[in-house]
Structure formats: structure tokens, C-alpha cells
Amino acid sequence: MRQVPRKFLIIGAGRLARHLSFYLKSQGLCVLNWKRLDSSCGFHLSASEKADLQEKSRQCEVVLLAIKDQAIAPFVQANEFLKENLLIHFSGALSLKECYSMHPLMTFGQKLYSLDFYPKIPFVLEEKSPSFSEVFFPLKNPWFRLEAEKKPLYHALCVASGNFTVLLWQEIMRRFQEELNLPAEILKPYLFKTMENLVSHSESALTGPLQRGDQKTIQLNLEALRGSQLFDVYKSFLNLSQVVH
Ligand SMILES: NC(=O)c1ccc[n+]([C@@H]2O[C@H](COP(=O)([O-])OP(=O)(O)OC[C@H]3O[C@@H](n4cnc5c(N)ncnc54)[C@H](OP(=O)(O)O)[C@@H]3O)[C@@H](O)[C@H]2O)c1
Structure with a gap:
């Protein structure tokens, strides 16, 4: 069982990314954030955006891909260096070979929740994923495993x-x-x-x-x-x- 908190890089600045960032930081975890600067650029990042992403991913162990479902796999493919990290996505529907999945069984809108609510959110992990406590130590959210074909x-x-x-x-x-x-x-x-x-x-x-x-x-x-x-x-x-x- 891991006893040292990891360093996280959260990709994206949408609804889930904001909630995750708020929760992890509130628990004293080290969190960096990265988002693309231009939404119309697709997967093409400018040289400085890419360098920033690479540098931040180097400083962290875990990359949390809080981006829309259809962007997850192409984003990892377009930025191969991310594979050096432990990659986690949060889609409830997808099972991807590029990264592990940990689906928070909750609805996340624009408004943040109170801090005492976040530890109650259950996470559903694919069988192949490392355990929730292994990745998110010392967070104590309830977590469960599910076969990929049942997602x-x-x-x-x-x-x-x-x-x-x-x-x-x-x-x-x-x-x-x-x-x-x-x-x-x-x-x-x-x-x-x-x-x-x-x-x-x-x-x-x-x-x-x-x-x-x-x-x-x-x-x-x-x-x-x-x-x-x-x-x-x-x-x-x-x-x-x-x-x-
Ligand atoms: N919201 C929920 O209730 C909820 C619950 C459980 C799981 N999830 C999962 O969480 C993930 C994010 O969902 P969300 O609701 O937070 O979505 P969202 O609010 O629509 O935010 C999507 C984020 O993805 C980014 N993005 C999209 N295409 C990208 C690309 N090609 N490269 C880089 N960034 C890209 C967007 O950036 P731009 O602003 O630049 O487009 C935005 O920051 C999804 O996998 C979803 O299934 C969401």
C-alpha cells in the first residue's frame, strides 16, 4: 500500500477538471494544471503549449485526462511522451488501451460542491487499473471494480x-x-x-x-x-x- 502522495497533472479546464482540482488541492495534494489555449486547434498544439505540457508532465507522476471522451485517446497519441506517466481517464463509457479508467459516479456541473461531499463520491475502476488508494493516496473515496465489457x-x-x-x-x-x-x-x-x-x-x-x-x-x-x-x-x-x- 502506497504511503506517499503522488504529484498530479490535470489536463483540461472543464467541469470535471475544476472539481478534481478543487478536491485534490483541498487535501494538500500537489496538482499542476494544463489546458489548451485555443479550442479550435483540435489536437495541434503550438510549440510553447506542447513544451509546457511536456515540462509539467515531467514534474508529475500521474496525468489525469479530464477531457471530453472522444479526445482522450487521440490526445495521448498526439503527445506520446505522456505515456511515461501513469495515465488516468474518467469516462464511464470508454475502455481505452492508452490509459486506465476511474469513473466518478457523480454529476459535475459548473458549481463546486462543499469539501465534505467529495470524499463520498464513489469511483468505478476497470479491472486492469491500479487501485484507487494506490493512485490517490491518502484519499479515502469508496471504489469498486468493473469488467471492461460491462462499462x-x-x-x-x-x-x-x-x-x-x-x-x-x-x-x-x-x-x-x-x-x-x-x-x-x-x-x-x-x-x-x-x-x-x-x-x-x-x-x-x-x-x-x-x-x-x-x-x-x-x-x-x-x-x-x-x-x-x-x-x-x-x-x-x-x-x-x-x-x-
Ligand atoms: N461532468 C460530469 O458530470 C462527468 C461525470 C463523470 C465523468 N465525466 C468525464 O469527465 C471527462 C470530462 O468531462 P467534462 O464534463 O468535464 O467535460 P467538459 O466540461 O465539456 O470539458 C471538456 C474539456 O476537454 C477539453 N478538450 C476537449 N477536446 C480537447 C482536445 N482535443 N485537447 C485538449 N483538451 C480538449 C476542453 O477544452 P476546450 O475548452 O479547449 O474545448 C475542456 O477543457 C469526460 O471523460 C467525462 O466522461 C464527467
């Missing part, structure tokens, strides 16, 4: 759980305001309690007509949604409720 399914399930619910609630908040003239705010206690119930007793958290098998109400709901995107969504969830319950 596409794993990531699809993450997207369906997190991103789909955001889209669903955004659409419902919009329709409350625009079509019912009710403030979206009034949905919040319902949203929080639904989430709390799901966390505390997921198996029995479902209520309402789908749980009761109330066909009459379900038909009324479908009629009210006919012609809108939520009609098909409702029908899909109806099918899902029959599989799950």
Missing part, C-alpha cells in the same frame, strides 16, 4: 438514472409554469420526498396509479398527455412498472 451497460444505466430524471423534471417544471400557471417551486417538496423515499426504501417507494394498477386513472393521464412528448414517456414507464413490479 457500456454501466454508463447507460448511469445516464438513464441521472440524466433522464433531470430531463423529466425540467419538462414538468416548464409545463407547470407555462400551461398550469403554477410556480415550479411547489414541486420541490414532492421532488425531495420522492428522492428521500427512494433512498430510504427503494423497493416500496412507488405510489400512484401505476403502483395501484388503476387503469381508469392511467387512461385519463394518457389522454391528457396525448400529442406531447410525455405521452410516449408515460407509456414507456407504464411498461417499465410492469417489469419492475
Whole structure:
């Protein structure tokens, strides 16, 4: 078990890069940052950008590639010297031969989280990756391993759980305001309690007509949604409720 913190170079300045940088630095870890200066340059870096990248990577042991999924492998290929370092990427969907993967099972937006939240974020590592504690000592985040061939399914399930619910609630908040003239705010206690119930007793958290098998109400709901995107969504969830319950 490693007992000496490593030095990190974070590539990118997007959402994950900002959160990672904030977390690692807050824990006293040595972190350098690098980002390309011109977003339109693709993989072509100017001589000074490349020299800066090479010099920073020389000063660090671990390079954290917090850049968009499709850029990870070409970026490493375009900067071969990076292979001297331990290379980590954070894509939940991709398994790459160029580097190890450690996916943080969390959503990262523009706003940073409070410092006590970051250690709770679980990381899902591919089987071939070194352990989380080996790379990120002394961080104590929970971490798990997953076979590379299961990553596409794993990531699809993450997207369906997190991103789909955001889209669903955004659409419902919009329709409350625009079509019912009710403030979206009034949905919040319902949203929080639904989430709390799901966390505390997921198996029995479902209520309402789908749980009761109330066909009459379900038909009324479908009629009210006919012609809108939520009609098909409702029908899909109806099918899902029959599989799950
Ligand atoms: N955000 C999340 O919730 C989340 C959660 C888990 C995992 N991840 C993973 O984290 C990684 C980064 O995602 P993100 O959400 O932070 O993305 P993001 O906010 O869109 O930032 C992407 C970063 O990649 C850089 N980039 C893109 N193409 C590049 C290239 N050819 N060379 C160098 N830099 C390049 C961008 O630089 P420019 O500004 O110059 O374009 C930007 O700094 C992805 O692998 C993603 O799957 C994200």
C-alpha cells in the first residue's frame, strides 16, 4: 500500500477538471494544471503549449485526462511522451488501451460542491487499473471494480438514472409554469420526498396509479398527455412498472 502522495497533472479546464482540482488541492495534494489555449486547434498544439505540457508532465507522476471522451485517446497519441506517466481517464463509457479508467459516479456541473461531499463520491475502476488508494493516496473515496465489457451497460444505466430524471423534471417544471400557471417551486417538496423515499426504501417507494394498477386513472393521464412528448414517456414507464413490479 502506497504511503506517499503522488504529484498530479490535470489536463483540461472543464467541469470535471475544476472539481478534481478543487478536491485534490483541498487535501494538500500537489496538482499542476494544463489546458489548451485555443479550442479550435483540435489536437495541434503550438510549440510553447506542447513544451509546457511536456515540462509539467515531467514534474508529475500521474496525468489525469479530464477531457471530453472522444479526445482522450487521440490526445495521448498526439503527445506520446505522456505515456511515461501513469495515465488516468474518467469516462464511464470508454475502455481505452492508452490509459486506465476511474469513473466518478457523480454529476459535475459548473458549481463546486462543499469539501465534505467529495470524499463520498464513489469511483468505478476497470479491472486492469491500479487501485484507487494506490493512485490517490491518502484519499479515502469508496471504489469498486468493473469488467471492461460491462462499462457500456454501466454508463447507460448511469445516464438513464441521472440524466433522464433531470430531463423529466425540467419538462414538468416548464409545463407547470407555462400551461398550469403554477410556480415550479411547489414541486420541490414532492421532488425531495420522492428522492428521500427512494433512498430510504427503494423497493416500496412507488405510489400512484401505476403502483395501484388503476387503469381508469392511467387512461385519463394518457389522454391528457396525448400529442406531447410525455405521452410516449408515460407509456414507456407504464411498461417499465410492469417489469419492475
Ligand atoms: N461532468 C460530469 O458530470 C462527468 C461525470 C463523470 C465523468 N465525466 C468525464 O469527465 C471527462 C470530462 O468531462 P467534462 O464534463 O468535464 O467535460 P467538459 O466540461 O465539456 O470539458 C471538456 C474539456 O476537454 C477539453 N478538450 C476537449 N477536446 C480537447 C482536445 N482535443 N485537447 C485538449 N483538451 C480538449 C476542453 O477544452 P476546450 O475548452 O479547449 O474545448 C475542456 O477543457 C469526460 O471523460 C467525462 O466522461 C464527467
